[in-house]
Amino acid sequence: MIFNLQKKGEKPIYEYLYESIRNEIISGKLKSGDKLPSRRQMALDNGIAEITVANAYAQLVTEGYIESREKSGYFVSRDIDLIPETGVKKRREDNCPVKRFLCKKKESAAGDKTVNLSNSGLPEETFPFDTWSKLARRILSEERSECIKAPEVRGLQKLRESIAGYLERSRGFTPDPEHIIVGPGTEYLCNVLLSLLDKEAAVALEDPGYRNIGRLFEGSGHECHHLPVDENGLITSELKGKGIKLLHVSPSHHFPLGCVMSAPRRASLISWAEEESAWIIEDDYDSEFRFEGRPVPPIVSYEQDRVIYMNTFSRTLSPSIRIAYMVLPAELYELFMDKFMYHSGSVSTLEQLTLASFISEGYYERHLNRVRNYYKKRKKAIFDIAMEKTIAENFEIEGDGSGMTFILKCKTDTDDRYRQVLAKHGVLINPLKEYCFETSDYSDNRYVVNFGYVNEDQFKNAALKMCKALRVKKCRN
């Protein structure tokens, strides 16, 4: 299938490709059930990158024009005539895949009827606007000479010291503030770490796991391994002998499965890193939201020489505050400074000073207590709703009681079309397989629910729609 890319004009290629295939479907040239070329073939045929085809196909899947069947490929949807947009020839402005992607959060944040169970934003009422505003104003008025200075590349000392104090109080280890590196997000920090590796070093992460970190590791030019996870966390026996020098892992609370890495696995993880001189990124992203039981100590408290402790304020404060941090082992700190000593800082001085005061004056820990209670209450209410008859007949919850996500497992199998039907009914939800890379093999009936942004009523509404859509599908099959 070859398209005339000369005609694309100023459009990005994937947009042109997406439109061209869509037009073939709408005009009837491609019929329900027709098979599309593989992504690779389509890329070769048109002399374009496979990722470009993947983006165009993904958009067509999302909009229901085509469907992906496991191990078979892509097909024009069976129920193409059910899709409301079919036949509408005029391309809507917001149909551009990039724009649609970028608008997703906006749409769902608006008070419309759509319930977005995959939104990782936080509710407005949890952010400490008044305190933040008060602190920023005070700094802009009383610390003028400080707040117009360029921040150093590691982050301001004041903030690094606040973070070190917080970690000592809350996570039971005492990092050297000199070795803390502040950056505008965990992706940025992971990128910094990747840049410190030798070219031939391999990297690895958990499968399933974070999609963004996965894309970053895959695109880094390093050999990238996706390692399986079971109910005890990462299967550490898979680590050996692969030349892995950097591993991303979340032992305290796996994303998205929610399991905690067992003590024997932790021990073998540490021995592996010591034996093979590898670095472990301990992503402790969710540790503040342990609602019951004792907090799980981070592995960095047992092994400081090989473990990079990493965390962010995106979940505890807001994803709009682009501040994350990592604690580097001494050897890695030296490599970092050799490479980045003369670089500019990456986080605004004013925000760093505001956050430093927020932590060191005790606001942060009070805020954490408040939001922990807030989410604990919400999670309990949502779990109770999931036990109600209609919902419990169709779904069950997996995962422990902690963290900001859980797995909703459908008792019958579902597929891509189910998700399309849900989207048409105003429920957006990500299947677990979207977080899977190579090794993990989860059937199509598990969904990841991010409950920070939806309240219990919205969840109930969505869950009932999910039950209804299940019946619609059953009737149709």
Next chain:
Amino acid sequence: MIFNLQKKGEKPIYEYLYESIRNEIISGKLKSGDKLPSRRQMALDNGIAEITVANAYAQLVTEGYIESREKSGYFVSRDIDLIPETGVKKRREDNCPVKRFLCKKKESAAGDKTVNLSNSGLPEETFPFDTWSKLARRILSEERSECIKAPEVRGLQKLRESIAGYLERSRGFTPDPEHIIVGPGTEYLCNVLLSLLDKEAAVALEDPGYRNIGRLFEGSGHECHHLPVDENGLITSELKGKGIKLLHVSPSHHFPLGCVMSAPRRASLISWAEEESAWIIEDDYDSEFRFEGRPVPPIVSYEQDRVIYMNTFSRTLSPSIRIAYMVLPAELYELFMDKFMYHSGSVSTLEQLTLASFISEGYYERHLNRVRNYYKKRKKAIFDIAMEKTIAENFEIEGDGSGMTFILKCKTDTDDRYRQVLAKHGVLINPLKEYCFETSDYSDNRYVVNFGYVNEDQFKNAALKMCKALRVKKCRN
């Protein structure tokens, strides 16, 4: 010369190396005039990276223990006994190279007697604290739902639109706000661009030029060319046939020489990029500070398909605000979105909203007028001082009347020892050769003055000390 690195303990290697050599000098084992191994040899001898040796040597040069003689190598200083610290065995806490580096700005910003003519910070009185504070407060109170949303990877639409409007009004071209990418500094943005290149692509920049961008390009894994500059800007005939796919250049005002790229050079630059399908980063860092004459139109106004326009708010507002931006050509925008579409934004939403309002409500252009007058007045006063007899006998100014830096040329030759004597007299200044990479060959008598941070009295004080130190040196020779 081999050191026992086992003994370094928790210190970074360069710090240990720096201390070890310093101790050899203090204890008299290394004597005045002794030659040190080359950086390469020292690295090989000790099995460490050459950059580590370079950092240790640089620190020893700065502190006057050793000196670098052109084409001969490094020697223990001839006047080692004149250095006040010699003989002091106890290592001062702040002698750690990294710490000293990081403290430099702090020291010079403090009201002590040192005049730092290389500080690129901005004076406190130029920052619009009240307006900034007012806007931030208003946003935190009135735009709550906006300001806790995660920013998209390109930057917020509101800010991109404000920037597009500003560029249209001030720089005479109309970028598509969709193609503007916001990031926490030009280094970050250059890094993004480097990551979009094929591995075998070569990169290039001006020589002399920005040290940080130079380090970034050199460390990127791409073949890196440093291309010569004359009074008409980059010598564009040097570009051809090298496989260069990304060039960093500042045609409107070269840093640090201050020249403007001539029209024929601009034309040949554009043809080169078109012929070889290369990307040009037009770093327009200084264009707001043209104090006289007509503003120079950016090359992006002639050629949008190959030119990436880049600028920052670090110089016009403050280096503490980590916001820079670039305008991508359509083809490159597509590559960017393919790679980064799903990534998180890198600049805090609140700062983006504040800056967007600052620009769109007209504050930014009023602010620019104010600071342009402020620096114009200061530059004139400084140029007048440089014409005073004592100073003019020894120094002359090079460069046109625009921008925030100028070249101070000493009428007699100077060397590293001169700079050490100056440092002891409380004048910090960077020789032009520090901004040189491979090709440029400037003798040792040109210095780069960053005058934003020093007022006319401080400059006069420093210039008189520079004259005095010149006499001291002459007497001693």
